Amino acid sequence: MNWNKLTQPGQIQEIKALSEEKPVFIFKHSSRCSISSMSLDRLLRKWKDSDAEKVTPYFLDLIASRDLSDLVAKEFRIPHESPQLLLIKNGEVVYDNSHFEISYADLMGKI
Known part of the structure; x- marks a missing residue:
């Protein structure tokens, strides 16, 4: 997967604008959390x-x-969680899940 790194506050407005043309998702990951690592791995294996x-x-x-x-x-x-997956369309979150509820099938079904 070719990730775009979210590292600057200004990128949030860019993501909102991009999502007007094509959905965007943000995966919030903690390298100190085994659940986050497992959720990321499950997503990457299906991508x-x-x-x-x-x-x-x-x-x-x-x-x-x-x-x-x-x-x-x-x-x-939306409340902060970790790990967390947010799907943004037209500048709004349309899918938000965390931990073991993060689902590639659910994500792709909302696009």
């Missing part, structure tokens, strides 16, 4: 290169950017 035509993936490293994660929660009016 197909052709999925990039349907949705743009962003990766947020929670250890490096916890303040940015809090800003994402505030901007999209």
Whole structure:
């Protein structure tokens, strides 16, 4: 998967704008959490290169950017969780799940 790294606050507005044309998802990951690692692995194992035509993936490293994660929660009016997957369409979160509830099938079904 070719991740776009979410590292700067200004990217949140860019993601909202991009999502007007094509859905965007943000995967919030903590490298200190085994559940987060398992959720990420499950997502990566199912991802197909052709999925990039349907949705743009962003990766947020929670250890490096916890303040940015809090800003994402505030901007999209969703509580922070870790791990967490957010699907954004037309500037709004249309799918939000965390931990073992993160599902590739559910994600792709919402696109």
